Amino acid sequence: MTRFRCGGEQSKGEPMIDGRQASISMGRTIRGWTAFAVAVLVVVACSGPHANHTGAQGANAPAQKNATTAEVLDAVKAAQQLSHLPDSVAASLAEPNDAGPDSDGGRQFDCRGTTSSENPANADQFGSCAFGDPLGSKLMVIYGDSHAVMWAAALQVLAEKHGWKLKVFSLGGCPGPDLHFLSAETKTPNTDCDIFHTSAPATITALHPDLVIVTSVGGHALSDGNEPTHAQWQDGWIAILKKLSQPRTRLAMIGSIPVWENSGARCLAAHVRAVQECSAPVAESEPTHLDAEQAAAAAGGALYVSVIPWVCAERCEPVIADMLVYSNPYHFTQKYTAYLTGALEEAMMPILM
Secondary structure, rough: OOOOOOOOOOOOOOOOOOOOOOOHHHHHHHHHHHHHHHHHHHHHHHHHOOOOOOOOOOOOOHHHHHHHHHHHHEEEHHOOOOOOHHHHHHHOOOOOOOOOOOOOOOOOOOOOOOOOOOOOOOOHHHHOOOEEEOOOOOOEEEEEEEHHHHHHHHHHHHHOOOOOOOHHHOOOOOOOOOOOOOOOOOOOOHHHHHHHHHHHHHHHHHHOOEEEEOOOOOOOOEEOOOOOHHHHHHHHHHHEEEEEEEOOOEEEEEOOOOOOOOOHHHHHHHOOHHHHOOOOHHHHHHHOHHHHHHHHHHHHOEEEEEOHHEEEEEOOEEEEEEOEEEEEEOOHHHHHHHHOOOHHHHHHHHHOO
């Protein structure tokens, strides 16, 4: 019988949880998640009413949405001192936390068909519904991989508040830069992604949006299996921004998020009383091509929004303001994305008004 010990340490680094990889057998998956669910129950018990929460993030502190930039930075700073997992976070470890448009009480309208990524050659299937303000006189579009869907959960709130419509053009597993990528599922060249890089910008520019926002994961293998160089990543972004550029259309880029192996629920479940074991130094968590995307944004005339300070100070943290930050190593939880809405609004205010 497996014994669980409160605050027990894992024997090795926690495995990365990547929904794009489907090579694990169903039996192994079920066994793994059953064990994880049991571990989560133990975590909840171990971090129960007598747990000592270090820092300014007590378990009874209410979760705050739409925090200002200053409030987010203060919460990140406080998270550096967190040692014990808050009860509210322990209870949420096994909950799904995918963020996307309409995930926070939003609504769809002006739909022209069923949104589908099955045939990216038909780019009009992307952006087939709008979010935000149905009477909005301005249009914003977000373009990218699954990170575009993640940020759309916050952008739809801003769109409704400021009188914008929002359309989403996203293809999961297809990073934003105009490069030839490898499919993480088939391990072959991602031809759907190649089509998306051409057809989606063409459809977007035909809409003549007032604002186009681009975003993406910070790195991905090329179709030949090699990692892109900084120059390739920068040139790929510049090429996309050039395709999306047109008179009276403003451009913005939401930077890639920090990524490290132990950011998720499995590590936290194994380190109930040592949360910092699941944090990481900034230098080990920054996206591979951070400088390249910043340079591309500058070259393409796009406002650049840095996400790093919203997760990292001295270290990058998996729990901030009594919230689980990551749903998997590559995406924020719905709750944390919503929390960042106010900071995102402040960063984008020069192009929202």
